[in-house]
Structure formats: structure tokens, C-alpha cells
Amino acid sequence: MADEKLVPTVCPYCALGCGFYIKLEEGGTGIEYMLDHPTNEGALCPKGNAALEILSHPDRLRFPLLRTEGGWKRISWDEALERLAEEIKKTIKVHGPGALGFLGSAKCTNEENYLFQKMARLLGSKNVDCCARRCHSPTIPALNRAFGAACMTNPISDLENSGCIFVIGSNFAENHPLVARWALRAKDRGAKIVVADPRLTPTTWLADLHLQINLGTDVALLNGMMNVIIEEGLYDRKFVGERTVGFEELEEKVRGFTPKRAADITGVSTGAIVRAARIYARSPASAIIYSMGITQHSHGTNNVSACADLALICGHLGRSGAGLYPLRGQNNVQGACDMGVLADFYPGSVSVNDAEGIRRIEEAWGATSLPIGMGMTAETMPVAAGDGNLRFLYVVGEDIVNSDSASSRGRKELANLDFMAVQEIFMTETAEMADLVLPAAAWAEKEGSYTSSERRVQWSPKAIEPPGEARSDLSTIVRLANLLGLPFDYAGPEEVLAEIGKMVKSYAGITRERAEGRGGVIWPCPFLDHPGTPILHRDEFCAPQGRARIVPVDYLPPDEERSLDYPLLLTTGRIGLHYNAGSMTRRSISLMKRAPELFVEVNPQDADRWGIVDGDLVEVKTRRGEVWARGRVTTRQEAGVIFMPFHFPQTNTITSDVIDPEARIPEFKVAACRIGKMKGV
Amino acid sequence: MEIYADSDRCILCHACVVACERVHGEARISVEAVRDRACVPVACHQCDAAPCAIVCPSGALAQEASTVAFDAEKCTRCGLCIIACPLGAVDLDTVSMIQRCDLCPDREVPVCVLTCPTEALILGDRFEETKEMRRRAALRIAQSHAVGRERA
Numbered sequence: 050m051a052d053e054k055l056v057p058t059v060c061p062y063c064a065l066g067c068g069f070y071i072k073l074e075e076g077g078t079g080i081e082y083m084l085d086h087p088t089n090e091g092a093l094c095p096k097g098n099a100a101l102e103i104l105s106h107p108d109r110l111r112f113p114l115l116r117t118e119g120g121w122k123r124i125s126w127d128e129a130l131e132r133l134a135e136e137i138k139k140t141i142k143v144h145g146p147g148a149l150g151f152l153g154s155a156k157c158t159n160e161e162n163y164l165f166q167k168m169a170r171l172l173g174s175k176n177v178d179c180c181a182r183r184c185h186s187p188t189i190p191a192l193n194r195a196f197g198a199a200c201m202t203n204p205i206s207d208l209e210n211s212g213c214i215f216v217i218g219s220n221f222a223e224n225h226p227l228v229a230r231w232a233l234r235a236k237d238r239g240a241k242i243v244v245a246d247p248r249l250t251p252t253t254w255l256a257d258l259h260l261q262i263n264l265g266t267d268v269a270l271l272n273g274m275m276n277v278i279i280e281e282g283l284y285d286r287k288f289v290g291e292r293t294v295g296f297e298e299l300e301e302k303v304r305g306f307t308p309k310r311a312a313d314i315t316g317v318s319t320g321a322i323v324r325a326a327r328i329y330a331r332s333p334a335s336a337i338i339y340s341m342g343i344t345q346h347s348h349g350t351n352n353v354s355a356c357a358d359l360a361l362i363c364g365h366l367g368r369s370g371a372g373l374y375p376l377r378g379q380n381n382v383q384g385a386c387d388m389g390v391l392a393d394f395y396p397g398s399v400s401v402n403d404a405e406g407i408r409r410i411e412e413a414w415g416a417t418s419l420p421i422g423m424g425m426t427a428e429t430m431p432v433a434a435g436d437g438n439l440r441f442l443y444v445v446g447e448d449i450v451n452s453d454s455a456s457s458r459g460r461k462e463l464a465n466l467d468f469m470a471v472q473e474i475f476m477t478e479t480a481e482m483a484d485l486v487l488p489a490a491a492w493a494e495k496e497g498s499y500t501s502s503e504r505r506v507q508w509s510p511k512a513i514e515p516p517g518e519a520r521s522d523l524s525t526i527v528r529l530a531n532l533l534g535l536p537f538d539y540a541g542p543e544e545v546l547a548e549i550g551k552m553v554k555s556y557a558g559i560t561r562e563r564a565e566g567r568g569g570v571i572w573p574c575p576f577l578d579h580p581g582t583p584i585l586h587r588d589e590f591c592a593p594q595g596r597a598r599i600v601p602v603d604y605l606p607p608d609e610e611r612s613l614d615y616p617l618l619l620t621t622g623r624i625g626l627h628y629n630a631g632s633m634t635r636r637s638i639s640l641m642k643r644a645p646e647l648f649v650e651v652n653p654q655d656a657d658r659w660g661i662v663d664g665d666l667v668e669v670k671t672r673r674g675e676v677w678a679r680g681r682v683t684t685r686q687e688a689g690v691i692f693m694p695f696h697f698p699q700t701n702t703i704t705s706d707v708i709d710p711e712a713r714i715p716e717f718k719v720a721a722c723r724i725g726k727m728k729g730v
Numbered sequence: 731m732e733i734y735a736d737s738d739r740c741i742l743c744h745a746c747v748v749a750c751e752r753v754h755g756e757a758r759i760s761v762e763a764v765r766d767r768a769c770v771p772v773a774c775h776q777c778d779a780a781p782c783a784i785v786c787p788s789g790a791l792a793q794e795a796s797t798v799a800f801d802a803e804k805c806t807r808c809g810l811c812i813i814a815c816p817l818g819a820v821d822l823d824t825v826s827m828i829q830r831c832d833l834c835p836d837r838e839v840p841v842c843v844l845t846c847p848t849e850a851l852i853l854g855d856r857f858e859e860t861k862e863m864r865r866r867a868a869l870r871i872a873q874s875h876a877v878g879r880e881r882a
Contacts, residue, residue, distance in 0.1 A: 095748040222741035226847035251741040
């Protein structure tokens with residue numbers, strides 16, 4: 050075993066930040082479990098176990114490629130970067146910097162994301178965004194308004210100390226399996242698990258109480274629960290009085306949401322709503338876990354506000370076992386948001402409308418006129434490309450063609466760009482549309498820090514060399530910035546992290562050395578000797594007078610409803626063996642052989658009605674178009690609802706593109722549809 | 731020592747299967763779901779009087795103290811062990827080897843147990859582990875009586 054070396058790494062899949070070792074030995078790489086990691090204690094989900102399969106995959110991009118009339122042409126890095134710089138300069142000269150779009154990546158490191166948005170903004174473009182727009186963009190305005198901080202309040206492992214875990218719109222057993230470890234530990238100690246989900250999932254198997262609510266009726270359920278809690282006097286008067294504002298308005302608002310009314314809207318019994326409310330309110334410390342089932346709605350911001358309100362009136366915040374857990378999706382989506390790869394925020398959550406904050410950033414960056422005001426979001430960039438307002442797009446590590454809603458429209462719009470550059474590890478459907486493709490190093494082939502869902506900043510060292518001429522995104526961004534005349538002079542990512550510490554207060558005490566320690570540091574970490582802050586809001590909120598704001602919200606139905614032409618509702622989600630748009634997991638043999646194709650789950654009643662038998666090819670049609678998928682007849686959904694995972698490109702071509710007015714997230718979770726057996730197969 | 735599965739903790743994630751396959755080339759543990767309501771991982775029980783060893787005509791599978799040893803050179807690929815195992819935990823791969831859980835002899839704890847996100851898989855002595863499982867079951871039943879295991 051002497052020729053064996055273990056390099057610690059952070060899992061590249063979901064946002065839990067699980068640690069493991071990459072074992073380097075003669076003849077290849079392997080995985081070794083990291084038993085002392087605070088989040089996963091060595092355990093890994095199937096995707097973590099399969100993570101190394103993508104590194105050596107034959108599809109990896111190895112050389113810069115330029116689109117020519119005769120197809121892709123391999124070019125040198127110098128040619129590629131000069132061409133890219135020239136296109137950027139040309140666009141600025143002809144159309145101004147407002148015609149440039151930059152999509153950063155929640156899969157890249159903090160350092161890469163920080164430099165990416167810095168480059169974009171120094172060039173004068175406001176149009177910087179990332180895929181957080183499609184997962185937790187409602188969390189940002191809603192929790193900023195409520196608590197003054199848009200992030201998970203307690204660490205995952207602290208769930209162990211909860212007396213009640215209320216799960217709404219999250220199937221963590223499939224999508225964040227390590228959360229189930231801590232939820233079950235709580236259950237071992239007597240905790241109750243309450244799950245509100247329209248579907249029966251492995252998460253609901255763990256539940257003591259499952260509320261199988263109608264799609265998109267979360268606010269009605271939450272308001273109904275708050276009605277019970279207030280009527281029965283179960284709310285925390287002291288907490289509400291001392292630490293919040295806005296309770297009276299909420300009391301007024303939820304008065305009309307009797308359990309009866311909530312039951313009529315949600316489709317669950319009044320008894321179940323009352324019971325859920327009592328369990329949550331009475332437990333000594335209750336946690337709320339939510340995810341895309343809450344956010345991906347045309348009223349996603351309202352949904353998040355209602356979750357925050359429930360936690361606030363019961364005082365289940367600021368201590369161990371309590372808290373609000375927005376489970377993030379990508380390994381570094383929290384970090385990308387902290388770094389300001391968002392159309393509405395500069396680094397450190399400085400609003401793009403905060404002239405004074407931006408002036409301080411100008412001083413720090415030695416810049417004179419940084420752009421002020423909201424930029425184009427990930428959703429509006431394709432639209433602007435279609436309208437001709439966006440002429441150039443630089444996409445790093447995102448497969449927007451597959452992950453955008455109603456994606457066939459987006460495909461047409463992106464084709465209208467003058468120039469699109471894509472930096473990727475694989476030739477994704479988005480890269481296929483680009484004019485220039487730059488090969489990137491994957492996570493284990495470069496170094497830098499990642500911030501997990503629980504705000505844990507961990508350094509991930511380089512374990513192996515990238516394939517061919519692939520390079521770290523950091524070195525590509527620095528070289529490009531230099532060609533554009535920007536004085537980016539960094540010896541390595543640790544120097545970038547040091548600059549981040551000066552710009553983002555909560556990262557001020559985080560250095561490479563500290564992030565390298567087992568489990569890294571949980572921000573806020575405002576100075577070097579600070580131990581980090583696992584539990585937020587202990588004494589006060591980061592809001593005016595330290596008080597949280599309770600924001601009452603109304604129930605709004607989903608945008609699309611069942612009709613004669615579209616009698617069913619389609620909802621989408623993830624499965625345990627795949628990940629997001631699938632560009633990684635669909636290239637992973639051990640995962641693909643267990644989940645090889647797109648399927649659609651149909652309730653037996655609906656299957657009977659439309660003549661579908663388990664295993665049939667089923668056509669699913671919405672107002673955006675139609676796709677086919679393998680039919681699975683199952684009672685996981687109630688009649689009238691069908692489910693498709695979005696890991697295969699077809700699904701998002703038919704999802705709804707109606708967006709939340711504030712967070713601008715599309716309503717991926719509800720689309721009216723019809724089904725039929727595929728003809729001729 | 732053997733691997734126990736607590737079906738109340740299993741979430742059908744397949745981590746054990748993928749990990750076992752990564753280490754052994756073929757997965758020697760499987761996880762089966764029943765009617766989308768529950769699932770259970772199935773692996774070799776390391777039986778005390780192992781049917782696979784009892785029926786093996788060539789002595790390739792032989793009962794040892796607490797496990798069944800396998801000698802590839804003696805194996806004739808007759809497949810009687812596959813028929814005999816009540817759990818379907820023995821298989822033949824495409825080359826020549828009997829595929830049966832060997833508890834990862836190079837490690838203190840088998841990879842399926844290490845990787846299990848929910849601690850549904852447990853390596854242990856059967857008397858100790860069943861005691862722990864009884865304790866958990868009792869706790870659950872007591873709680874159910876206290877609050878009522880009700881569903882909407």
C-alpha cells in the first residue's frame with residue numbers, strides 16, 4: 050500500500066458538501082470513505098460513489114474548439130482566448146457592454162465565480178447570473194426580507210437535535226440522501242417527521258405524518274397551520290414580541306385560513322392539518338426543510354415567506370434543533386451567490402441598487418464606473434438574445450439549453466446570438482450551440498474552495514491532471530481578463546480567496562489553511578480567529594433593530610390549471626440516481642445502467658383511462674410541445690397528476706415558462722398536460 | 731459477523747449497490763422496492779449452516795467458523811449454490827467466479843455499510859444487532875402508541 054496516496058476532496062454533486070478521499074494508486078483512482086467528515090461521516094450516496102467515473106470519461110473535452118462551416122475545428126488556447134477577447138471588444142464597441150451576458154457556474158469554485166463576475170462587471174456588464182435563478186432564487190428575496198440573510202440557518206447534522214422535522218417540497222431521501230441520516234437519528238431520539246408532498250417518495254416513507262397536498266397549494270397549507278397555531282395559542286409570544294415585527298398583519302391574514310378552507314384547497318383532511326400544526330408548534334425545537342417543491346412556482350417567493358413565517362411565530366429559530374433549511378442544489382450554489390454571480394447582487398450581498406455599497410467596491414477594485422441596477426437573469430438572457438438586445442453570451446459550466454423551462458424556445462433564441470462561448474467538461478447540448486468551446490478541468494483536477502448548503506467553506510485540493518489541454522476555469526478567466534486589459538494578477542486561488550475575504554464580510558476570517566481543515570469553516574467568520582457560526586440568528590437577526598419581519602402572504606393557485614384539452618397536471622423533480630440536467634450522471638455507467646431512460650409516472654386510474662400499460666411509451670403533451678417517455682404505472686401520485694424527472698433533455702422542453710414576478714424563477718413544478726399511448730410502437 | 735439491513739431506514743438510494751459494484755466489479759448486494767411503499771437491501775447472511783456450502787459438490791464453497799470460504803480453482807460453475815440460497819444472494823458472473831458477499835476482507839467494515847447514507851446497513855454480531863434492532867423497534871412502537879401513527 051506504500052504507493053497509495055489519499056487526496057481529500059468535496060463531492061461535486063449536490064450541495065451537502067460531503068467529503069471523501071480520492072485514492073491515487075498505480076493503475077488508476079479509487080474512492081476511500083472519509084469517516085471523520087462532520088456532514089457525511091464517510092457515507093456517500095450512489096452519485097458520490099460514481100463521481101470518479103466522469104473524470105476519465107472518453108467524452109471529456111480536451112481541446113479548444115471553434116465552430117467552422119466544416120464543423121468543429123481544434124484550435125490553440127492562444128487563438129481561442131484571442132478570438133474570445135476580440136468578440137467581447139467588438140460587442141462592446143458596436144452594441145455597448147449591456148449586450149454582453151455572463152452565466153457563471155454553481156459547480157465552479159468560489160474563486161472562479163468571484164473573478165468571473167468581477168471581470169463581467171469591470172467590463173461594464175450588469176448581466177451576470179447563474180443557475181441559482183432556477184433553484185433557490187425565491188429564497189434570496191424572501192429570506193433577506195425575513196431574516197436579513199438568505200441561507201440555511203443550522204448545519205445538517207443539527208437536525209439530530211430536532212423534536213419535529215417538517216419537510217415541505219423536498220424529497221431529500223432521493224436528492225440529498227445524507228439529510229436522511231440525520232433525520233433518522235432525530236427519529237431514533239423520538240422526533241416526529243411530517244412531510245408535505247404531492248407524491249409518495251422515499252422521504253415520505255420516513256414520515257410519521259404525510260400530507261399529500263395538491264400541487265402548488267403550499268401557502269394554503271402553511272397559512273392553515275398558522276391559523277391553528279395562533280387560534281390555539283401555540284405560538285411563541287415571547288419570541289414574537291421581542292424578536293419580530295409584523296405579527297398582527299399575519300394574524301389578520303391567516304384568520305380566514307381555517308383548517309376547513311386549507312383542507313378544501315390542499316386536499317388533505319382538516320385533522321391532518323391540525324395535527325401537523327400541533328406537532329410542529331409544540332415540539333421543543335422544530336426544523337423546516339424545503340427545496341424546489343417550494344421555490345419552483347410562479348409564487349415561489351410567497352411560498353418561502355410562508356415557511357419563514359411559520360418558523361418565526363413558533364420561535365423555532367436561532368437555537369440547536371430548530372431552523373429553516375433551504376436545501377440547495379449545486380455543490381457551490383451558496384458560494385456562487387455569496388460571490389455575487391447574481392443579476393441582483395454584487396459580492397457580499399451588496400444590492401445592485403446600493404450606490405454607496407457599489408462605490409466601496411469600486412474603490413477596492415480600482416474601478417470608476419461599475420454598473421448599477423438589475424441585470425439580465427439566466428431566464429431573461431435567452432429572451433434578450435431572441436430580441437437582439439443580448440449579442441454575446443459566455444457560459445461557464447451550465448447546460449442552459451436543458452435546464453431552462455420551455456427549453457425549445459430558448460434554443461431558438463440562443464441561436465440568434467452573434468457569438469456564444471461555452472466553457473465545459475463535456476459537449477453538452479448548450480456547448481453544441483456555441484461558436485467557441487473551451488475545455489475545463491473538473492473539480493478534482495483543480496483547487497479552490499466550495500461553500501456547501503450549510504455555509505461550510507471547504508478547500509478541495511487538486512488530485513489529478515485534467516485531460517488533454519483542459520484548464521481550470523480560474524486560469525482561463527485570468528488569461529482572458531488580461532487580454533481584455535484588466536489587471537488580474539493572482540498567483541493562485543488562495544490569493545483570490547484573500548481578496549474575497551476583504552469584499553465579503555462573512556468570509557473575512559477564511560483562509561486556505563482554515564478551509565483545508567477537516568470540515569472547513571462555516572460562515573459568517575468575520576475574523577481570523579473566529580470559530581465560524583454554525584447556527585445563525587441566535588441573539589438577533591441581520592435586519593433593522595435585529596428583528597425579523599413576518600410577511601403575510603396570500604394563497605395563489607398555480608398558473609396552469611386542468612382543462613378539457615389538458616386534463617392532467619405534470620410535475621417534475623429529481624431521482625436519486627441522476628443529477629440535474631444529467632450531463633454528468635448520464636455519462637456515468639453505474640448510474641445509467643440503473644436508470645437508463647426518461648420515464649413518466651402515471652396513476653393506475655389515469656393509466657386505465659388513457660389505455661396505458663406499465664412499460665408503454667407514453668406521449669406527454671403540454672402547451673409547449675410533446676415528448677415521449679417510458680410509462681410507469683404507480684400510485685406514487687394521486688390520479689390527475691403525472692411526474693417526470695428532468696435529468697433527460699426532453700422534460701424541460703414542455704415545462705411552463707411562467708415566472709415568479711419577484712424571483713423570476715419558472716414554474717417547473719406545475720404544467721397542464723395530456724397523455725396518450727405512443728402510436729406505432 | 732454479517733450485514734444486517736434495517737428496512738425502516740432504507741431509502742432505496744442504491745449507494746450500497748453502486749459501491750459494491752465499484753469494488754467487486756459486480757454488485758453482490760441488491761435493493762428491492764415493493765409497491766413503491768418500502769424497500770429492503772438483500773445480501774448474503776453468512777449462514778451458520780450455509781445451504782450454498784452444503785450443496786457444493788466440489789468443495790469450492792466451504793463452511794468456516796463464521797463465514798463461507800470460496801476457492802475459485804475448485805468451482806465447476808454447476809450453479810447448485812445459486813439454487814440453494816434462499817435469498818438469491820449467490821450469483822455467477824460472466825467470467826467464472828461465484829459472486830457472493832465476502833464482507834470485504836481487506837477492510838474492517840464492508841463498503842456497503844460504510845457508504846450507506848442512513849445507517850440502514852449494519853455490520854455486526856447477530857445477537858448484539860438484533861438486540862439493538864429490538865430496542866429501536868420497541869421505541870418506535872411505544873412512540874406510535876403515544877402519538878398515533880396516523881396518515882392523512
